[in-house]
Every structure is written in C-alpha cells, then in structure tokens.
Amino acid sequence: MNFQSIASVESEKALLDLAFRKAREKGIEKNLKGNWLEIIRKKESLKIDIVKDTLVSRLEKIHGSFTHPKKLPEFYIKLMKLTVDFDEYKKSLASLGWAADKVRFFQGEYVRRIFKTTDRGKISELSRQFYGRIASVIKQIKGNLAFLEEARKIFRTYPDIKEMFTVCLYGFPNVGKSTLLNRLTGTKAETAAYAFTTKTINAGYLKVGDKKVQILDVPGTLARGERMNIIERQADLVMKELANMVVFVFDLSGYSGYSVKKQEQLYNNLGREKNVFVCVTKLDLTPPEILEEFKHKYYSVDELKEKIKEEFLKREADQPEVLS
Numbered sequence: 518m519n520f521q522s523i524a525s526v527e528s529e530k531a532l533l534d535l536a537f538r539k540a541r542e543k544g545i546e547k548n549l550k551g552n553w554l555e556i557i558r559k560k561e562s563l564k565i566d567i568v569k570d571t572l573v574s575r576l577e578k579i580h581g582s583f584t585h586p587k588k589l590p591e592f593y594i595k596l597m598k599l600t601v602d603f604d605e606y607k608k609s610l611a612s613l614g615w616a617a618d619k620v621r622f623f624q625g626e627y628v629r630r631i632f633k634t635t636d637r638g639k640i641s642e643l644s645r646q647f648y649g650r651i652a653s654v655i656k657q658i659k660g661n662l663a664f665l666e667e668a669r670k671i672f673r674t675y676p677d678i679k680e681m682f683t684v685c686l687y688g689f690p691n692v693g694k695s696t697l698l699n700r701l702t703g704t705k706a707e708t709a710a711y712a713f714t715t716k717t718i719n720a721g722y723l724k725v726g727d728k729k730v731q732i733l734d735v736p737g738t739l740a741r742g743e744r745m746n747i748i749e750r751q752a753d754l755v756m757k758e759l760a761n762m763v764v765f766v767f768d769l770s771g772y773s774g775y776s777v778k779k780q781e782q783l784y785n786n787l788g789r790e791k792n793v794f795v796c797v798t799k800l801d802l803t804p805p806e807i808l809e810e811f812k813h814k815y816y817s818v819d820e821l822k823e824k825i826k827e828e829f830l831k832r833e834a835d836q837p838e839v840l841s
C-alpha cells in the first residue's frame with residue numbers, strides 16, 4: 518500500500534481562485550458566431566463550463582488519490598482509526614463527491630437559464646449568481662479540505678507494509694529498537710538518545726535465501742492501557758494484529774531510563790499467545806555482572822538474526838503447499 522503519492526489538497530480559496538482564473542483566461546473565445554445575444558450567452562456559458570470542469574476534475578483527482586476505505590486492508594483501517602478521526606475522514610471524502618455534484622448541477626441549471634433569457638442584464642446577473650453559488654458550495658467543504666490535507670500528511674508517514682512473515686520489535690522507548698532494525702536489515706531508521714524518537718512504524722527486510730522477512734520497528738511503548746497516546750497505540754496494533762513473531766527489545770544498561778524491573782514487567786504482561794523472543798541491546802554499555810546474570814535469557818543481535826530465519830523457515834514448512 519503506497520500512501521506517498523496522495524496529491525496535496527488545496528484550500529477552498531485556492532480551488533476557487535484556480536477555477537475563476539482559468540475561466541477568465543480561457544473564456545475569451547474570439548470566434549464566437551451569431552448575433553450579440555447568442556455571443557453573450559456563449560461567452561458566459563463557456564466561462565461557467567470552465568469553472569465546472571476545473572472544479573470537478575480537481576475534486577475528483579483529490580478523491581481518487583485517497584484510497585477508498587473499502588479497498589484498504591484491515592490493518593490500515595485500524596491504523597487510520599488510531600491516527601485520524603476515521604468518521605470525519607469518510608465524511609470529508611464524501612463531501613468532495615457532494616461538492617462535485619452540486620457544481621455540475623448549478624452549471625446545468627444556470628446555462629439552461631442563460632439560454633432562456635433574452636435580457637442582456639439578466640444574463641450577467643445569472644452569471645454572477647452562478648459564481649456566488651459555486652463559491653458557497655466550495656466554502657461549505659472548507660473544513661473537509663483542510664481535514665483531508667492534515668490526514669494526507671499523517672498517511673504519508675505510514676509504511677508500505679506487505680503481507681508476509683512479520684517480526685515486530687517491541688519495547689520501552691529509547692531501548693534501541695530502531696538501532697536493532699538498522700542492524701538487522703540495513704535500513705536507515707532514525708535513532709536518537711531520547712524517548713519517542715520513532716513516531717510511526719519503520720519497515721525493513723531481512724533476506725532469508727531468496728525470500729524476505731518483514732521487520733517492523735514501532736514506537737516505544739509505556740503500555741499504559743487506556744492512557745496510551747496514538748503513537749504508542751501503533752506499537753500495540755502491530756504487535757497484536759500483524760506480528761508472527763515479537764522481539765522484546767531489552768536494555769539492561771540503564772541508559773534508556775527504564776529499569777530492568779520495569780522492562781521485565783512489560784515483558785511478563787505481553788501474554789504468551791504471541792511468539793516472543795528477547796533481544797538485549799547496548800551490550801557494550803552493560804556491566805558484565807548484569808550480562809552474566811541474564812545470559813541464558815536473551816539473544817544477541819546475531820543470534821536473533823538466526824532465530825528469525827529459523828522461525829520463518831519453520832513457518833514456511835508448516836504452510837500447505839500451494840497447487841498451481
């Protein structure tokens with residue numbers, strides 16, 4: 518799923534400016550034939566058509582560049598529900614269709630009325646009315662356009678998650694999850710010495726023969742149940758909904774700011790319905806006596822790599838052969 522190519526959403530003012538400017542520039546048709554009445558009618562209706570075409574095509578383009586919720590995989594719907602007001606999103610998308618229909622309707626209506634009147638002043642009056650009506654329609658979706666532009670910026674941070682064997686790197690903030698992702702997959706996810714560096718999901722891929730395993734680095738979590746913010750909730754979503762294997766990233770060094778005890782509690786609360794493996798980070802910063810105490814309980818990065826491959830191959834072997 519690619520969320521990078523969604524077109525930017527103009528403000529209502531920019532849309533109207535564009536449509537009216539195009540009508541002014543292109544609506545000057547020189548070779549209109551007929552008597553003065555016919556020429557005025559054609560001129561005004563040409564401008565009205567240009568306004569309609571410009572607005573409808575822009576609105577349709579914006580609508581088309583957002584994937585319709587019905588076509589989205591379940592995981593992305595859940596991610597959207599966490600990160601944007603999903604009902605508002607659906608309403609805003611629908612408002613584009615509503616506005617396009619209204620613009621089409623007024624164009625038909627006013628062109629018809631222009632061609633019915635024989636009064637020059639009335640033709641100008643009808644044109645003005647049309648522009649007023651259109652401006653009012655587009656202004657009514659001002660909030661929806663602004664909402665979609667904000668949603669677009671959030672969607673752009675979504676990773677391109679594929680349906681395949683998936684490992685989730687899970688743990689407290691600042692313990693070294695993104696650093697681990699980079700080491701396992703060669704990705705260049707941002708890392709920094711403070712909590713909540715990762716605000717959305719990073720994806721990397723580990724090669725296993727001619728196949729690949731997807732590794733997702735998620736924001737650090739404080740696992741505070743209902744009090745979790747939307748950044749943390751993404752971690753739970755990936756861990757619970759997507760991961761075939763969870764790697765609990767454990768920092769024994771104390772540099773993350775979270776005690777060993779706290780991290781053990783989080784680990785113990787994970788439940789055993791998931792396949793959870795522990796990987797210890799910052800070995801170079803950890804006192805040897807602590808490493809000694811925990812040495813039978815965790816995997817190093819290299820051991821983890823092998824473990825991931827092993828789990829993936831085990832799972833492949835369990836899958837029934839697909840007959841073609």
Ligand SMILES: Nc1nc2c(ncn2[C@@H]2O[C@H](COP(=O)(O)OP(=O)(O)OP(=O)(O)O)[C@@H](O)[C@H]2O)c(=O)[nH]1
Binds near residue numbers: 694697708
């Ligand atoms: N010395 C040392 N530093 C490490 C190691 N692993 C991670 N770090 C450092 O620890 C800090 C946190 O690492 P990140 O990978 O950003 O941690 P994170 O768990 O992704 O953090 P959030 O995204 O905030 O949840 C960074 O400054 C890293 O450079 C390691 O093995 N050794």
Ligand SMILES: [Mg+2]
Binds near residue numbers: 694695715
């Ligand atoms: Mg991170």
